[in-house]
Amino acid sequence: MIRDVANETRPREDLEALQLKRLQAVVERVYHLVPFYRRRLDEAGLKPEQIRTLDDLRLLPFTTKQDLRDNYPFGMFAAPMDQVVRIHASSGTTGKSTPVAYTQRDLETWAELMARTLAAAGAHRGDIVHNAYGYGLFTGGLGFHYGAERLGAAVIPVSGGQTRRQIMLLQDFGPTVLVCTPSFALYLAEVGQELGMDFKKLQLRVGIFGAEPWTEGMRTEIENRLNLDAVDIYGLSEIIGPGVSVECIEGKSGLHMFEDHFLPEIIDPATLQPVPPGEMGELVITTITKEAMPLLRYRTRDVTSLNYAPCLCGRTLARMNRIRGRSDDMLIIRGVNVFPSQIEAILMETPGVAPHYQLIVDREGQLDTLEVQVEVDEAAFSDEVKQLQSLAQNIQRQIKDYLTVSVKVRLVEPRSIPRSEGKAKRVIDQRQI
Numbered sequence: 359m360i361r362d363v364a365n366e367t368r369p370r371e372d373l374e375a376l377q378l379k380r381l382q383a384v385v386e387r388v389y390h391l392v393p394f395y396r397r398r399l400d401e402a403g404l405k406p407e408q409i410r411t412l413d414d415l416r417l418l419p420f421t422t423k424q425d426l427r428d429n430y431p432f433g434m435f436a437a438p439m440d441q442v443v444r445i446h447a448s449s450g451t452t453g454k455s456t457p458v459a460y461t462q463r464d465l466e467t468w469a470e471l472m473a474r475t476l477a478a479a480g481a482h483r484g485d486i487v488h489n490a491y492g493y494g495l496f497t498g499g500l501g502f503h504y505g506a507e508r509l510g511a512a513v514i515p516v517s518g519g520q521t522r523r524q525i526m527l528l529q530d531f532g533p534t535v536l537v538c539t540p541s542f543a544l545y546l547a548e549v550g551q552e553l554g555m556d557f558k559k560l561q562l563r564v565g566i567f568g569a570e571p572w573t574e575g576m577r578t579e580i581e582n583r584l585n586l587d588a589v590d591i592y593g594l595s596e597i598i599g600p601g602v603s604v605e606c607i608e609g610k611s612g613l614h615m616f617e618d619h620f621l622p623e624i625i626d627p628a629t630l631q632p633v634p635p636g637e638m639g640e641l642v643i644t645t646i647t648k649e650a651m652p653l654l655r656y657r658t659r660d661v662t663s664l665n666y667a668p669c670l671c672g673r674t675l676a677r678m679n680r681i682r683g684r685s686d687d688m689l690i691i692r693g694v695n696v697f698p699s700q701i702e703a704i705l706m707e708t709p710g711v712a713p714h715y716q717l718i719v720d721r722e723g724q725l726d727t728l729e730v731q732v733e734v735d736e737a738a739f740s741d742e743v744k745q746l747q748s749l750a751q752n753i754q755r756q757i758k759d760y761l762t763v764s765v766k767v768r769l770v771e772p773r774s775i776p777r778s779e780g781k782a783k784r785v786i787d788q789r790q791i
């Protein structure tokens with residue numbers, strides 16, 4: 359369902375006019391309120407009034423994670439502390455996690471966008487939402503919490519962890535909507551199965567999964583095992599949290615970006631120039647309504663492409679294709695660029711292996727090596743050694759065929775790869791560089 363028809367189906371021309379007005383306001387605002395941006399714009403010899411068209415966006419400087427670190431903790435805030443009512447932090451894997459701030463109006467916007475998100479996935483008043491995203495500094499839990507309440511659904515704030523207890527709640531409270539990371543959804547399926555639970559007997563109708571990369575193969579696996587429709591949600595703390603873009607349940611083919619609040623661009627991370635329309639590159643987002651911490655041209659490092667073709671759901675908002683990976687997670691194995699999701703796609707198509715894997719990157723001499731560790735499923739596990747060997751060789755051949763890179767494949771026992779209750783850790787980099 360489209361919750362906000364006026365904002366989600368606006369003719370593109372009107373949308374662009376609104377975006378320009380908001381862009382001009384935000385540039386003006388940060389120029390006067392954030393010393394960092396004033397410096398950057400002055401260095402570029404740019405005054406806010408020089409932003410006259412949407413294309414002038416390209417004149418603006420980029421903002422990077424390093425800029426947030428350099429202004430740690432609160433140097434990027436554009437609102438005084440007596441206007442800030444919430445602080446979250448990004449789940450940085452390296453270095454300190456950087457804080458992000460919200461005014462009361464930012465929280466209103468966020469709740470509304472999350473209500474739109476839930477509605478796009480087919481949720482409505484009367485639904486019960488099992489919210490297994492982590493509550494705390496991570497934006498997943500509270501983002502979904504306020505969105506579900508605003509929609510008028512009943513939210514179960516279960517957060518991450520206590521997987522067996524979650525299985526009990528799924529049975530007893532009869533939630534109709536499940537929200538968590540895709541890897542945790544699969545873990546729930548696995549533990550549920552061990553406990554003899556039949557997902558077909560649950561009330562679950564739809565799941566909204568994100569916060570980490572996943573593939574179409576993983577979607578099929580989750581839909582089959584949990585007996586629900588699965589849609590993809592994308593977001594990042596720096597921009598607002600979850601609720602930047604989401605798939606509609608009608609199309610399930612790309613995530614509608616809430617462009618009345620976020621202005622997307624796709625650039626080539628090497629040249630920093632925009633890529634031709636429809637091509638893949640790094641997603642850059644400018645927030646055009648945020649008050650507490652607006653960001654100009656924030657380099658997300660997430661790799662995707664944008665699709666402006668009309669969608670069968672009726673939304674006019676551009677669709678972002680499934681995130682391919684992060685430009686900084688991209689593995690370069692002997693000169694070949696490899697995204698973990700490309701390997702996942704191959705594994706998901708291979709009968710006999712379970713959807714649990716890890717990639718171990720190492721270095722022998724000057725050469726990078728990649729070992730793919732993947733669990734075999736129970737049935738294949740009882741096969742003879744010869745059959746297992748041929749399964750491993752088959753995966754190795756497929757990866758070589760599709761990605762032109764030689765990897766080592768190690769099949770491991772069922773349930774031996776660590777499960778995650780939040781974001782899965784797929785890549786272990788053992789290189790000492």
Ligand code: DLL
Nearest residue numbers: 449498568569570571591592593594595599600681
């Ligand atoms: O993960 C916000 C979120 C919560 C999104 C719940 C969706 C659901 P961070 O912890 O700041 O915020 O991590 C943001 O996670 O830059 C991507 O690399 C990755 N990511 C988020 N959603 C997806 C997705 C939240 N659907 C970082 N597909 C982003 C692939 C995703 N990667």
